[in-house]
Amino acid sequence: xxxxxxxxxxxxxxxxxxxxxxxxxxxxxxxxxxxxxxxxxxxxxxxxxxxxxxxxxxxxxxxxxxxxxxxxxxxxxxxxxxxxxxxxxxxxxxxxxxxxxxxxxxxxxxxxxxxxxxxxxxxxxxxxxxxxxxxxxxxxxxxxxxxxxxxxxxxxxxxxxxxxxxxxxxxxxxxxxxxxxxxxxxxxxxxxxxxxxxxxxxxxxxxxxxxxxxxxxxxxxxxx
Amino acid sequence: xxxxxxxxxxxxxxxxxxxxxxxxxxxxxxxxxxxxxxxxxxxxxxxxxxxxxxxxxxxxxxxxxxxxxxxxxxxxxxxxxxxxxxxxxxxxxxxxxxxxxxxxxxxxxxxxxxxxxxxxxxxxxxxxxxxxxxxxxxxxxxxxxxxxxxxxxxxxxxxxxxxxxxxxxxxxxxxxxxxxxxxxxxxxxxxxxxxxxxxxxxxxxxxxxxxxxxxxxxxxxxxxxxxxxxxxxxxxxxxxxxxxxxxxxxxx
Numbered sequence: 001x002x003x004x005x006x007x008x009x010x011x012x013x014x015x016x017x018x019x020x021x022x023x024x025x026x027x028x029x030x031x032x033x034x035x036x037x038x039x040x041x042x043x044x045x046x047x048x049x050x051x052x053x054x055x056x057x058x059x060x061x062x063x064x065x066x067x068x069x070x071x072x073x074x075x076x077x078x079x080x081x082x083x084x085x086x087x088x089x090x091x092x093x094x095x096x097x098x099x100x101x102x103x104x105x106x107x108x109x110x111x112x113x114x115x116x117x118x119x120x121x122x123x124x125x126x127x128x129x130x131x132x133x134x135x136x137x138x139x140x141x142x143x144x145x146x147x148x149x150x151x152x153x154x155x156x157x158x159x160x161x162x163x164x165x166x167x168x169x170x171x172x173x174x175x176x177x178x179x180x181x182x183x184x185x186x187x188x189x190x191x192x193x194x195x196x197x198x199x200x201x202x203x204x205x206x207x208x209x210x211x212x213x214x215x216x217x218x219x220x221x222x223x224x
Numbered sequence: 225x226x227x228x229x230x231x232x233x234x235x236x237x238x239x240x241x242x243x244x245x246x247x248x249x250x251x252x253x254x255x256x257x258x259x260x261x262x263x264x265x266x267x268x269x270x271x272x273x274x275x276x277x278x279x280x281x282x283x284x285x286x287x288x289x290x291x292x293x294x295x296x297x298x299x300x301x302x303x304x305x306x307x308x309x310x311x312x313x314x315x316x317x318x319x320x321x322x323x324x325x326x327x328x329x330x331x332x333x334x335x336x337x338x339x340x341x342x343x344x345x346x347x348x349x350x351x352x353x354x355x356x357x358x359x360x361x362x363x364x365x366x367x368x369x370x371x372x373x374x375x376x377x378x379x380x381x382x383x384x385x386x387x388x389x390x391x392x393x394x395x396x397x398x399x400x401x402x403x404x405x406x407x408x409x410x411x412x413x414x415x416x417x418x419x420x421x422x423x424x425x426x427x428x429x430x431x432x433x434x435x436x437x438x439x440x441x442x443x444x445x446x447x448x449x450x451x452x453x454x455x456x457x458x459x460x461x462x463x464x465x466x467x468x469x470x471x472x473x474x475x476x
Contacts, residue, residue, distance in 0.1 A: 122321035125282055126335035126387060127311035136334060140325045 005183050009192070012179045019175030020196050026171060027158045027200070030093050034100025034157070035150075041101055042108025043134060056105065063102040068163050071095050076167045092164035100157050107149050111142035144215055151208040155201045162197070172196045235260045235391060235422045236281055241290035243276065250276050252447040254290070260390075263423045265433040265454070268443035269469055274426045277443065278393045281424065282313040295390055311339055314384025314392040318399050320376040322368040328355060328379045329364045332386045340387065347386075354382040358412050374405030381412050392416065394425040428473050430458060442466045 045056045063071065076091040086094070115138050123133040165174035176193040180186050234257035243251040250273045258264050266274045279285040281294055283306050295312055297304045322331050332351040336342045342350075355364055358378040368376050377397055384392055394413065398406040410432050417423055417436040427433070433440050433454045440457040442450040442465075450457065450466045461467045 116321075118317060118319055118321040119323065121284055122315075122317065122323070125284065125310055125313070125315035126383070127307055127339045128335060129307060129339075132338050136338065137323055141323075 002185075005185050005188065008183045009179070009188070012175075012182070015170075015175050015178065016172075016192075016196070019170055019172040020200075022170055023158070023161055023172040023196070024200060026089075026092055026096060026161045026164060026169070027154075030096035030100055030161070031154055031157060033093070033097040035104055037097065037101035038104025039108050041105040042112060045105060045109050046112045047130075060102045060105055063099060064106075068095070068099055068160055069166060071099065072163060072167055088164070088167045088169045091167060092161075092169050096157065096161055096164070099160060100153075103153050103157070104150065107146055107153060108142070110149075111144075111146035112138055114145045115141045148208055148212040148215060151204055151211060155204050155208070158201055158204075159197060234258050235262070235295060236424065237291070237293040238277075238280075239291040239293075241280070241287050241292055243280065243285065243288050250446050251280070251287070252445070254448060256441065256448060256451075258422060258424060260422050261420045262439065263417045263421075263425065263437045264439045264441055265437040266424060266426045266441045266443060267428055267433075267469070267473075268449075272443040273446040274443050275395050278315075278395055278424050278426055281391070281393055282310050282315055284315070311335070311387055312390045314381075314387060314389040316377070316380050316384060316392065316394045316397045318396040320368070320373070320380045320400070322376050322379055322383070324368050327365050327367055328360060328371070328382075331368070331379055332383045335383070336386050351382070351386060354385050355379070357385075357415075358382045359408070372405060373401045374408045377401065377405075377409045378412050381409075381416065385416070389421075391422045391424075394423065394427065396426050396428075398427065398429060430454075430474070434458065442469065444469070 041056050041060075045053050045060075047053065072091065072095045075095050076086065076088065079086060079091075119137055119141065120133060123137040128136065161171065162173040165171050165177065168174070170178075172193055176190050180189045183189060236256075236258040238254045238256040241251055241254040242249065252273075254277065256264075266277060268274050276285055280287050280292060280299070283299055287299065292299045294309060297309055299306070299309075322328075323334070326334065329348060329351050332354055333344070333347040336347040336350065337344055340347075352361070352364055355361060358381055360375060360378055360382070363371060363375060363379075368379070371379065381397075397413065398409050401409065406429070410429060413423075413425070413432065414436055425432070425437070437454050439451060440454050441448055442457065442461075442463075444465050450461065450463050452462075457466070458470065461470055
């Protein structure tokens with residue numbers, strides 16, 4: 001029986017590859033967009049405008065405090081009620097990008113706040129504009145703090161992308177659901193699904209670990 | 225240039241300046257004028273407001289009331305471009321505040337390249353000359369973490385000079401240094417003073433004050449208590465508070 005199941009699984013190979021491709025595509029696009037947006041939000045959050053900072057803070061709390069599944073349903077099922085039709089892929093990208101941006105915003109804020117005020121004062125005193133201070137002085141130093149948790153967050157977000165199968169996107173998780181209907185061995189099928197995610201995430205886990213070690217080693221050199 | 229409606233002013237002009245931190249009156253009715261090319265040493269006990277005083281000059285601290293006119297421009301006036309004014313004022317910090325991710329040369333050239341828009345090659349040439357001038361020709365490519373405190377502070381002074389400022393402010397520039405490194409920094413400061421820089425220096429280095437300062441200002445509890453030539457101040461302090469202060473710092 002197991003032999004038959006394995007044969008049948010081998011036949012699902014193209015579908016599995018498509019699912020993996022969808023998961024990678026979704027993750028890649030939303031992580032790139034989410035990183036850009038997250039840095040933008042983080043910079044604005046620390047920018048000194050209380051209204052903007054407060055609004056971003058409230059939004060980040062809202063997104064962090066509600067289940068991702070609920071967010072996806074809201075975007076996919078509720079927005080059309082207001083005349084905004086989205087295909088599942090776009091809805092998935094929007095939801096994942098938003099989630100990524102909110103978590104990354106918090107990481108960036110922590111990084112920016114870790115830069116000693118003396119650094120900003122020195123940049124201020126030499127006449128650098130606000131953007132120059134950010135670009136030349138604050139962000140390069142914040143990156144040391146930001147990078148390891150940022151890569152760690154990527155891993156979490158790739159796994160969160162499995163939730164988009166709920167709105168019918170044929171990602172790796174949904175492929176699992178489809179295959180298990182033909183091959184009634186949930187343990188085997190979802191073990192393989194798990195392996196698929198692990199293959200994508202493991203290099204990032206290794207990268208995060210290396211970055212942490214490098215930062216730890218370099219930490220003694222940081223002038224405070 | 226902002227018309228201030230005031231008579232001809234000095235390079236730095238405090239007129240009845242007050243500042244509070246919460247309910248604490250950290251600057252009390254400060255009136256002080258620093259002339260072009262003048263070197264003024266500000267001293268006083270810890271917490272007397274001397275750092276706050278010079279931090280007001282380049283707007284790192286905002287004043288509450290009174291007038292502060294720097295290089296003809298009134299601070300807090302909407303017509304005053306603070307970022308522009310800051311390019312004319314060098315500020316040397318107690319804790320150096322060099323950019324740790326940039327080399328000595330990059331620290332010196334950052335603002336000239338990005339603020340003054342000087343071509344990189346030209347800025348680097350000038351930067352190397354400045355680092356040579358402060359005795360660090362061989363440390364051009366060193367990162368701050370690879371430099372001693374005294375060397376870092378000399379890079380910080382070169383960083384200010386790179387902007388060709390009209391005024392330089394020093395906030396306890398030698399207080400964070402090991403004793404054997406103090407003189408190398410003071411020597412550079414003396415050289416800068418002798419070139420005719422307008423300077424306000426918060427320091428307890430009385431040798432420096434005697435050598436280059438035209439005036440010593442003594443502050444206590446947010447107010448200027450006494451002001452005079454270094455000779456007058458050190459030899460014949462006029463108030464009990466300045467006598468008590470001097471006896472403490474000159475005891476060792």
